[in-house]
Structure formats: C-alpha cells, structure tokens
Amino acid sequence: MDSAPRPVAGRLLASLPAVYRAADAHAEQGRGELQRLLAAFERVLLGEPGAPVAQGFEPRIDALPSLWGGAPPDGGFEAATRDAFAPWIAAHWVAFAPFAHFDAVRLRRIAAGIVPLYARRGTPGYLVALLRLCFDELDQIALQEDLGGGLRVGRALLGRSTQLGRARPFVFGLALTLHPRPHGWPAAELQPLREALQAVIDFATPAHTSCELTLAPPA
Structure with missing residues (x-):
C-alpha cells in the first residue's frame, strides 16, 4: 500500500x-x-x-521569461529544454526565418531584441541593426546604395559616365569586415558565416531588391 x-x-x-x-x-x-x-x-x-x-x-x-535567457527560477525549465525551445521561439513567436543558422544562445538574444526593429523594416538602418544583433563577428558594415552606372538624368556625362547594357535597378552593395583574430579566420568558419549572413540579408531586404555581399577579413 x-x-x-x-x-x-x-x-x-x-x-x-x-x-x-x-x-x-x-x-x-x-x-x-x-x-x-x-x-x-x-x-x-x-x-x-x-x-x-x-x-x-x-x-x-x-518561468516562461527564462526561455529568453537568464537564470530560471525554481520550477523553471532545464537548460536542454530551453535550448530546444529557442528555435521555436525565433521561428513562431518573432517570425525570424533564418533561425536554423544560429545556436540557442544567439536565438534567445535575437528573439529578445528583434521586435522593436520591425518598425524600421525595409530600411537601410533596419538591415544594419539586424546584422549587429545577429552577428558578433562583424567589425565594420558599409552599405552602398548607389552602385553607379547607367544613364542618370542631370548627372550623367554622355560617353564618360554612362553605360549601355542591361539595367540593374534596386541593387545595393554591402561590404562587411570581420573582427580580427589572433590566428586569422579559417575557411571552415567563413563559409557557414557567409551562408548565415546571406540568409539574414535575404530575410531583411525587400523582395524587389538584391544585394551584392562582400565579406572581408580584417586588414
């Protein structure tokens, strides 16, 4: 009994x-x-x-707030449960589509900080702020909205600053520089980083635009 x-x-x-x-x-x-x-x-x-x-x-x-980080209170979730829940929070609570490129620690940080950025979505400032939120590896971010070329009324000089060819509207450039490391950046880390950067850029930019990404190691 x-x-x-x-x-x-x-x-x-x-x-x-x-x-x-x-x-x-x-x-x-x-x-x-x-x-x-x-x-x-x-x-x-x-x-x-x-x-x-x-x-x-x-x-x-x-204990639900502990899913975003911090020490869980008594009766809270174990670390493994919190890590497993992080992708669900990022994907379904804050609609962060590139969640698969990030670990649980970064996903909690992104989920906690991305919602205020949505008010500026579609602007250059939003893209830069989102990259800063998602990536600690970035040192400098240079956004070039005017890639030049083509016939621009009032500014182009015929035969000197004009180009003939297929038009490329709504194209911008993004030059990123990484933080220096004592032993440099191995290629095995650069490729996944580039894929994650491209996924975030595709997520953040309007559908009618395209980006030319340049990822450079520190000088």
Whole structure:
C-alpha cells in the first residue's frame, strides 16, 4: 500500500465560496469529497506541496521569461529544454526565418531584441541593426546604395559616365569586415558565416531588391 502523503487541495478549496467549503468542514479528518477531488487538479496545476522544485503549470508559466535567457527560477525549465525551445521561439513567436543558422544562445538574444526593429523594416538602418544583433563577428558594415552606372538624368556625362547594357535597378552593395583574430579566420568558419549572413540579408531586404555581399577579413 502506498504510504506517500497525498497533496492537500488547500489553495483551490480556499478559492471557492464559503458554502462549498462548509460542506467539507465537518468531514472526517477535515478532508471531504470536494477536497479530495480538488487535490488531483492542484497537483497538476500547482505542483506537489513542499516539493523542492514544483512541476505544476503555475511555476512553468512564471518561468516562461527564462526561455529568453537568464537564470530560471525554481520550477523553471532545464537548460536542454530551453535550448530546444529557442528555435521555436525565433521561428513562431518573432517570425525570424533564418533561425536554423544560429545556436540557442544567439536565438534567445535575437528573439529578445528583434521586435522593436520591425518598425524600421525595409530600411537601410533596419538591415544594419539586424546584422549587429545577429552577428558578433562583424567589425565594420558599409552599405552602398548607389552602385553607379547607367544613364542618370542631370548627372550623367554622355560617353564618360554612362553605360549601355542591361539595367540593374534596386541593387545595393554591402561590404562587411570581420573582427580580427589572433590566428586569422579559417575557411571552415567563413563559409557557414557567409551562408548565415546571406540568409539574414535575404530575410531583411525587400523582395524587389538584391544585394551584392562582400565579406572581408580584417586588414
């Protein structure tokens, strides 16, 4: 026979009107049918009374902010659970499509900081701010919106600063310089970094534009 102490539904029973509590007040050992019924719900919702780490819904709801970072409170989520949840937060809560290129630590940082940037989405400032948020590796970001070429009324000189050929509207350049490292940047790290940069740029730029990306190691 199980001798483990049963949870007492004191908090839920206390939330009911007095007329319901009175029905259990005269029960044997102060534990009537209603209290025994509520004990099951209290165990699920609020956790075991007196347990070191409560596993009910209420502690988990209180611990939701820890999914973005910081030390989780008692009853919070384990590190493995928080890391596994980070891609879901980035993809579904803040609509950050390139989430697959980042680890859990960066995804929590991106999820915590990207929403205020959406007010400037589609602007050069938004692209630069998003790159700074996503990548610690970047030292300098140079955005060139005027790549020159073609016939520009009022500025072009016929035969000198004009070009004949296929037009390239809505093309801008982006020159990125990496932070220096004592032993340089190995090619094995540059390729995944370039892919992540391109994914973020494609996510941040309007659909009718295209970017010419230049990624340079530090001088």
